[in-house]
Amino acid sequence: MPRTSSSLLPRLRRVRRAARWARKNFARAPRMVRIAGGVAMLLAAIALLNIVAQMVRKPTELFFLVGHSLDKEPAETWARYGPLFRRHSTAAITPELLAALAQVESSGNPVARTYWRWRWSFNPLSIYRPSSSAVGLFQMTDPAYAEAARSCVRGNAVTETGCGFTSLYIRTIPSHAVELASVYLDRQVADVLARTGDVKASPQQRQDLAAFIHLCGAGPATAYARRKFQMLAGERCGDHLVAAYVARVNAIKRQFQRLAADDGD
Missing domain, CATH: 1.10.530.10 (Lysozyme)
Known part of the structure; x- marks a missing residue:
């Protein structure tokens, strides 16, 4: 168990560093780029939410895997x-x-x-x-x-x-x-x-x-x-x-x- 924890910590640190880097660069980007990026992320979130909602409404759609x-x-x-x-x-x-x-x-x-x-x-x-x-x-x-x-x-x-x-x-x-x-x-x-x-x-x-x-x-x-x-x-x-x-x-x-x-x- 200690080995698992010790191997996860460096990964978490890398993820946090990457997130900070992304936020910093996003904040420095031109305004239009930030708007476009925000819209793209919003659309991606809505698309993902829509897929989940349709699977809940009609679970048989999961058969797309077949x-x-x-x-x-x-x-x-x-x-x-x-x-x-x-x-x-x-x-x-x-x-x-x-x-x-x-x-x-x-x-x-x-x-x-x-x-x-x-x-x-x-x-x-x-x-x-x-x-x-x-x-x-x-x-x-x-x-x-x-x-x-x-x-x-x-x-x-x-x-x-x-x-x-x-x-x-x-x-x-x-x-x-x-x-x-x-x-x-x-x-x-x-x-x-x-x-x-x-x-x-x-x-x-x-x-x-x-x-x-x-x-x-x-x-x-x-x-x-x-x-x-x-x-x-x-x-x-x-x-x-x-x-x-x-x-x-x-x-x-x-x-x-x-x-x-x-x-x-």
Whole structure:
């Protein structure tokens, strides 16, 4: 212990000397240099505080340390999560649709995060922050999670009985994420179709509607269903063209259908 103390003392003295030297030279610097230096230090402090604040608000942002190392090609996604997609599928939300949405949203990465975005705000801690609360295989947001966590999938059907502790589900755990997504989309598809009255939907139209809901939410999806499932040219939700998003989901879904067929051979 004495050796440790004796080795630390010289280091502390060097740090104090360096700090005194920096203060002395900073005080002697021209006024504009001092102002610029002060502003730079203030901005650096705000940036550091903002990062800490965002991590507290959304701890899953710490998964930036993992980055894209858990991204997967479609075949890997199916090999890893295929049994989960099958177990938690429903009549409307097929295993291949779940797989396609997971691939499009996160490349099969269970801890995928959303991007960060600049926004003008008088609150310095809101200027640069995650674009949404989305996280996990399906990039599920907090409101969607709160709605889905009340139910579960049992026997490939959504139910509110015998669900146990689904309210404690974690979106970065693949089995939880798949079940939550299936519950949310199955319920939303049923609710949207109920609101549209006499509109009849084929299985493919139900799956397109599910992809639409996943991207845009129930409001725009209801309008889409009332148009007899006709896309509007140039319609966007967030940063995505809706028609392009749904087409991409369908294209990747066909890949997973081939992978599922290969499993059955």
